[in-house]
Amino acid sequence: MHADGSVSGPYAAWQVIGLVLTLLVPVCWAASRRHVAAAVLGTTAGLTTAAGYDWSDDGSGLFVIGVGILLAGSLVVTTAVSALIGALTRDSRSR
Template identity: 60%
Template sequence: MPAVVAPAAWAARLGRDQHRDVHPDGSATGPYEACQVIGLVLTLPAPVRGAASRHHTAGAVPGTTAGLTAASHDRSDDAGGLSAVGAGTVTAGSLAVTAAVSAVITPAARPGRPTGARRPTAPPSSAPRGAR
């Protein structure tokens, strides 16, 4: 699921804005605004948590990483190779963050028991085995 959700979230948040903003002094920024990137970052933990809580860490970490890397790798106007640098940065960042989120969530998601709960133990009985 994260391998499908990640590129869809990228397309929804960042895919529609592909132009740079040129300021009066000649400098250019973009193509993304900070709020778009923050929106993407806030969207992705839900599918990672969903997969990791079901102990599908192998799908959560590489799935999200591969989905974001594929979606973000824009080769359309790259003459200098910076597209590959950007894709590498996205790969490293998403791999690190999804691995950290999964590492925190997977041990906490134990089926049938709340996190930190201990099984009650019966006190030792002093009565003989057949006398109960």
């Protein structure tokens, strides 16, 4: 809790941005080589496993909800990014 009464999460914005940029590179690389399933499932499984391990010391048990939300969000976003990259690289290869 901050002095003004506001509450923030355990991660700073720069850490989240760094994570997104770090994961974006291998997802785009794999998707551009038509390994869409590996890009989506590998990233989602790795991120979910790491978060579950890191957050599992929460005594309330609510970390399970956070891990579930992270799993769903990373699955949706990596699928969308992989589909977009796959479509863009497919169009450039067909020319």
